[in-house]
């Protein structure tokens with residue numbers, strides 16, 4: 001920009017009209033708040049002097065809001081049943097590949113994302129950011145697995161209290177022949193102790209795992225207790241798991257074959273939840 | 282040693298049943314939304330059902346290759362997108378021309394409802410079915426981004442991954458697609474001002 005020649009009114013007009021043309025392709029991004037700061041500033045400067053584009057932004061917004069109100073079409077019960085039957089027979093006939101082969105398709109997919117498109121480098125797809133985003137388990141479009149208030153769910157307040165107790169006291173020394181393999185093994189995790197506690201009024205197995213510098217406790221609880229809360233049921237139905245936090249602690253809940261797993265960790269220290277490694281019990 | 286080998290067999294067995302369980306936990310909840318996206322692109326509910334089923338079967342086939350922490354819904358939509366493209370290819374569906382309107386387009390500026398306030402009014406009088414039908418009639422490249430953004434509420438980044446586009450292309454298609462949609466809705470409202478007062482008019486998008 002520094003060596004731009006002094007404006008004549010003709011070049012000024014041409015530049016304005018070039019920008020006007022260019023900006024029309026950014027108006028959805030502006031209306032949706034998806035533009036980075038730099039481009040937002042450019043658009044706002046243009047909008048101040050261009051009524052046509054201003055109206056367009058308003059229409060983009062209204063249209064988007066109105067379309068979002070439209071409910072999703074329903075799956076007919078007959079089709080849902082047929083779908084289930086088809087899947088069950090596909091699952092029965094086809095021995096699924098066991099374990100996890102490297103996902104070349106995904107790598108390819110990541111590589112294809114260009115870090116800077118029309119929009120410029122700014123806030124966009126730097127590969128690292130993207131990779132981090134993809135590593136968040138079950139990134140639901142609406143973050144529907146996040147449950148805001150933890151304490152109204154008894155099983156959550158129980159495990160939080162038990163965690164505080166465990167951290168505040170010496171962990172019980174594991175007996176030599178106890179089975180210390182936790183429901184969810186982590187490659188670098190070391191199981192320090194296992195004990196029985198009560199969660200949601202029913203017995204639960206607790207496994208304390210040291211991972212790096214954090215102490216993480218896994219609670220295996222009954223399925224009945226796990227699914228008792230409607231917020232939990234909804235989050236799990238939509239996202240496959242649920243997460244919540246309470247001050248310094250984070251809780252993730254994952255349904256298992258015939259039980260539920262609650263993992264309590266200091267905020268930001270939850271390892272990725274590897275559902276493939278979970279024992280099926 | 283013997284113990285070890287039976288142990289690892291046991292683990293393998295648990296994993297294979299586990300993956301079926303994982304599939305059901307992770308993928309099944311999305312059937313409804315997948316069907317919705319399929320239905321809004323298809324000529325009939327039956328085709329949408331076929332697409333949904335095909336998507337889930339392909340998802341099952343590829344599930345073992347999936348990283349555990351991939352965003353499941355985006356992954357499923359990506360498969361659906363391929364299924365739909367294959368379906369279109371089989372039907373030899375001609376690509377609809379995607380016209381580019383400018384913000385100074387005559388229809389966008391001549392009619393009273395093109396102004397934000399009246400446009401909002403006109404929009405309110407469109408039934409869900411009319412709006413869905415109008416989205417359905419958009420050229421493919423516009424309809425895809427409008428569906429994923431305005432119906433499925435996905436970020437441009439997610440949409441870019443699903444459709445294999447640069448985020449900038451998502452943005453320009455969305456800008457143009459909504460502009461075309463707005464123009465068509467304005468035309469409908471001005472051609473038929475009586476209908477816009479009748480909120481009970483229902484249109485079947487598939488007729």
Ligand SMILES: [Zn+2]
Nearest residue numbers: 020050052053
């Ligand atoms: Zn302009």
